[in-house]
Amino acid sequence: MCWAWAGGLPLAQAWMGKLMVEHPNAAIPAVDANLAVNQNAVEMRGIVKRFPGVLANDHVDFDLRPGEIHALLGENGAGKSTLMSVLAGLYKPEAGSILLHGQPVAFNSPRDAIAHGLGMIHQHFTLVQSQSVTENVLLGLATPRFWLRLPEHDRRVADLGQRFGLSVAPQAKIWQLSVGEQQRVEILKMLYRGVQILVMDEPTAVLAPHEIEGLFATLRSMVAEGKSIVFISHKLNEVMAIADRVTVLRQGRVTAAGVRANETTIPELARLMVGRTVLFDLQKRPQAPGEVVLTVDQVCAENNKGRPALRNFSVTVRAGEIVGVAGVAGNGQAELAEVITGLRRCTSGRLLVHGLEVTNSPPRALIEQGVAHVPEDRTHVGSAPNLTITDNVIMKQYRHAPLAQGWSLNYTTAQAAAETLKTEYQILAPSVKTPARFLSGGNLQRVILARELSVRPQLLIAVQPTRGLDVGAIEGVQRLLLAQREAGAAVLLISEELEEIFALSDRIVVIYEGEVAGEVTEHDPEAIGLMMTGGKRAYAAPAGEGG
Amino acid sequence: MATTATAVPRRWRLPYRLQVDRRLEAPRWLSPLVSLGAILVALLLGAVILEIVGGDAVAAYAHIGRAAFGNLGVFSDTLVKATPLILVGLACAVAFQMKLWNIGAEGQFFMGALGASVVVLAPIVPIEAPRWVTIPAMLVAGMAFGALWGAIPGLLKATLRVNEVITTLMLNYVAISLVNFFVFAVWSEGGFQMSPTFQRAAWLPRLADYASQVPLFRGLTTHLGLAFALVAAGVVWYILYRSLWGFEIRLVGDNPRAAHYAGVNIVRNTVLVMMLSGALAGLAGMSEISGVVHRLQTSISPGYGFTGIIIAWLAKLNPLVVAPVSVLFGGLILAGREIQPAGVPRLIQGIILFTLIASEVLLRYRVRLVRVDAEPA
Ligand SMILES: Nc1ncnc2c1ncn2[C@@H]1O[C@H](COP(=O)(O)OP(=O)(O)OP(=O)(O)O)[C@@H](O)[C@H]1O
Numbered sequence A: 001m002c003w004a005w006a007g008g009l010p011l012a013q014a015w016m017g018k019l020m021v022e023h024p025n026a027a028i029p030a031v032d033a034n035l036a037v038n039q040n041a042v043e044m045r046g047i048v049k050r051f052p053g054v055l056a057n058d059h060v061d062f063d064l065r066p067g068e069i070h071a072l073l074g075e076n077g078a079g080k081s082t083l084m085s086v087l088a089g090l091y092k093p094e095a096g097s098i099l100l101h102g103q104p105v106a107f108n109s110p111r112d113a114i115a116h117g118l119g120m121i122h123q124h125f126t127l128v129q130s131q132s133v134t135e136n137v138l139l140g141l142a143t144p145r146f147w148l149r150l151p152e153h154d155r156r157v158a159d160l161g162q163r164f165g166l167s168v169a170p171q172a173k174i175w176q177l178s179v180g181e182q183q184r185v186e187i188l189k190m191l192y193r194g195v196q197i198l199v200m201d202e203p204t205a206v207l208a209p210h211e212i213e214g215l216f217a218t219l220r221s222m223v224a225e226g227k228s229i230v231f232i233s234h235k236l237n238e239v240m241a242i243a244d245r246v247t248v249l250r251q252g253r254v255t256a257a258g259v260r261a262n263e264t265t266i267p268e269l270a271r272l273m274v275g276r277t278v279l280f281d282l283q284k285r286p287q288a289p290g291e292v293v294l295t296v297d298q299v300c301a302e303n304n305k306g307r308p309a310l311r312n313f314s315v316t317v318r319a320g321e322i323v324g325v326a327g328v329a330g331n332g333q334a335e336l337a338e339v340i341t342g343l344r345r346c347t348s349g350r351l352l353v354h355g356l357e358v359t360n361s362p363p364r365a366l367i368e369q370g371v372a373h374v375p376e377d378r379t380h381v382g383s384a385p386n387l388t389i390t391d392n393v394i395m396k397q398y399r400h401a402p403l404a405q406g407w408s409l410n411y412t413t414a415q416a417a418a419e420t421l422k423t424e425y426q427i428l429a430p431s432v433k434t435p436a437r438f439l440s441g442g443n444l445q446r447v448i449l450a451r452e453l454s455v456r457p458q459l460l461i462a463v464q465p466t467r468g469l470d471v472g473a474i475e476g477v478q479r480l481l482l483a484q485r486e487a488g489a490a491v492l493l494i495s496e497e498l499e500e501i502f503a504l505s506d507r508i509v510v511i512y513e514g515e516v517a518g519e520v521t522e523h524d525p526e527a528i529g530l531m532m533t534g535g536k537r538a539y540a541a542p543a544g545e546g547g
Numbered sequence B: 001m002a003t004t005a006t007a008v009p010r011r012w013r014l015p016y017r018l019q020v021d022r023r024l025e026a027p028r029w030l031s032p033l034v035s036l037g038a039i040l041v042a043l044l045l046g047a048v049i050l051e052i053v054g055g056d057a058v059a060a061y062a063h064i065g066r067a068a069f070g071n072l073g074v075f076s077d078t079l080v081k082a083t084p085l086i087l088v089g090l091a092c093a094v095a096f097q098m099k100l101w102n103i104g105a106e107g108q109f110f111m112g113a114l115g116a117s118v119v120v121l122a123p124i125v126p127i128e129a130p131r132w133v134t135i136p137a138m139l140v141a142g143m144a145f146g147a148l149w150g151a152i153p154g155l156l157k158a159t160l161r162v163n164e165v166i167t168t169l170m171l172n173y174v175a176i177s178l179v180n181f182f183v184f185a186v187w188s189e190g191g192f193q194m195s196p197t198f199q200r201a202a203w204l205p206r207l208a209d210y211a212s213q214v215p216l217f218r219g220l221t222t223h224l225g226l227a228f229a230l231v232a233a234g235v236v237w238y239i240l241y242r243s244l245w246g247f248e249i250r251l252v253g254d255n256p257r258a259a260h261y262a263g264v265n266i267v268r269n270t271v272l273v274m275m276l277s278g279a280l281a282g283l284a285g286m287s288e289i290s291g292v293v294h295r296l297q298t299s300i301s302p303g304y305g306f307t308g309i310i311i312a313w314l315a316k317l318n319p320l321v322v323a324p325v326s327v328l329f330g331g332l333i334l335a336g337r338e339i340q341p342a343g344v345p346r347l348i349q350g351i352i353l354f355t356l357i358a359s360e361v362l363l364r365y366r367v368r369l370v371r372v373d374a375e376p377a
């Protein structure tokens, strides 16, 4: 009985409002606070992890002190996720050792690691959509066994949430929650299991700015209770804001080990990550836009729940022009991109590409019209996980020569084309035959960009094109977008990164609750910020006429 | 029950328990090894059952081996059994590649047989027509009927999202009843549950037909259907792995949302793939009545359509592997007619399916035995 309850013990303590900081779990032998004071929470020594054709971690050392937030930085494919997956028991390293509070450990599974007080939250969440928050938190625990007694657990979850500033309704079903709220559920799951060391893989990549603030507050309250956190991110300003120390990986090796955040600078970190100085001055040549390529005229559309997502939305994009769509996530941006690319029906209004009516045309017709789409959801929409890189880059072009020969698909040509793109877009993978699911997040994004940009589109709909990319790659993608503009493509850039929108756009349209809240040509963050939160009448710019 | 279980502390526990973890990396050699292991375990389980009921497992297996692969004659019979299996195996493999769960190959098989019979018995081609007219006509009709039987669930799935598992399963019964109707009511020969024998021009040529030229072929029943099946395997392989259409099939199978985004017409492909699947099963039915039975009757299939599902999985949906796996199963079916107690090979077939499905877990999860006390809470 006693140890059947051990999993619930930390919770019981939390519930009684006691702060049992260093003794969260009966399972950890002697995590005595006094002993552990000078001891690292985690020490990884000489970790080597190989995948077929890649050395993902090459003798990596890493340490995490109790009560600190440690940022892990590195290029796409540098081995950050791999290193942390090794720590969390997902992968077994080929060499190296892991010490937890000075004790050597060898985890066989994530569950093992959690039992030792170490948990990891991955970029893709593992929640059951149809169940409630509490049910998800309890899922997989040994207790409660038969009687769920949900109201009681609802209360515990709510209390735990309150303690760490994770506001989310325990009875809400997961599908009703925003991405940010779902992330809070993942954190709650870990806290409920008494985790002392939390690893978060790119937690901010999916969050809106105000949600990031909330997450940081939670993380701070967690370290205040003595927990330790590893935080993977590509956003250097976030790292400077939240991290105590920083470790940088490059090509599987450590290039900076545990540098104090206040003793370094953003350019310095960028240089350590990519091995060269990253210049953030994009050369955007002034350029007169050409004819109108895309006309979105009074379009209405519904979201997945059947509620109005776009209300009489209008925008035009001309050749050689980048139009940015700014807005807080969930104001209809996703639906806008889907309507334009034929993935979602519009209930009223008209869509024209090059003056040709394409309202509710199938995706294929739009692809043939030269409309390229970098989708927001790269794993579920933008790629086929079990197919190879080759298959993924030819996904839209396979119907055309030279790939298609009669009814046959020429795989030799396809492979050669994929090899070229792999070099050109610096896709890091053992070979073009690697299945897409083995790619690191950033490299998968490069596969998608390679596919969409290499066809020289007439119109490019880019949704969050730099999400999850490292600083070097962001610069690269932004250059690519500008190159498309110079080549005469019309680009609609939908992004939640205001900086990106400012840096690239010729005009900026602000979307709020599915409507155009206003349009600006000069970079005026305050006006845009106001419009993004609904203050549209306060700043009535002459909408519609862009150029 | 439940309440006491939570309230009463558990004093005693097994010293070991199973720990199951999700596998992220499955080595390439694992999949064939697991399939092979599944077959071995099935044979072993079959042996245990045989011993328990008082049989002699070694003798039984030896007999199966001899009865199916012992000499050229029985091996030829095994190939005859394997012929429809290859075709239905391909039918299932094609549909499963697109994650269309066609379990209606049995019904499509019957429809194929019906289609081929219509050509002979209606009759559509005259009795005196030469073989090179009759056989192709039967082939086309058999495949068309099978394709039609596949198209119905395909259309329902594509347009109304009706679950194809249910529709294909139900259509099996409809097809079998339809064949029964024709056998009993329309083409019955003197009230027996079979049609008159087809004219010779409707028989697929057998190896034995050429015994006068090649003495080795004397008595060999292997017929032209085997060639159809092997060609079909090659064609299906080409479609899946070399054609534009196959690329679409694999793309939809792996991620329908990505396929839609890439402009693939999912509705059309659902119908077409179900039609191809049905046509292959229909061809199996045609080849069986034209090559073996030579008439339409009620008992033309010992569940070929369902065995095809097992074969497709065992072959990991690879059309070229379907053929050898079918030969193995053909041997089991053949031996089933010989051996006492009858039903042993069927038992083994059933167990193979069972172990196979169970073994899939090993590919996706790592299962280990851990000591309870060595394990932290
Ligand atoms: N399961 C796997 N099989 C094969 N290769 C893999 C696997 N997981 C990762 N890799 C490879 O290992 C390398 C490191 O990948 P990892 O996911 O750790 O990168 P990362 O630093 O997290 O990058 P990103 O910032 O893009 O997420 C990459 O080259 C990747 O392709």
Ligand SMILES: [Mg+2]
Pocket (backbone or CB within 6 Å): A080, A081, A082, A201, A440, A441
């Ligand atoms: Mg990663």
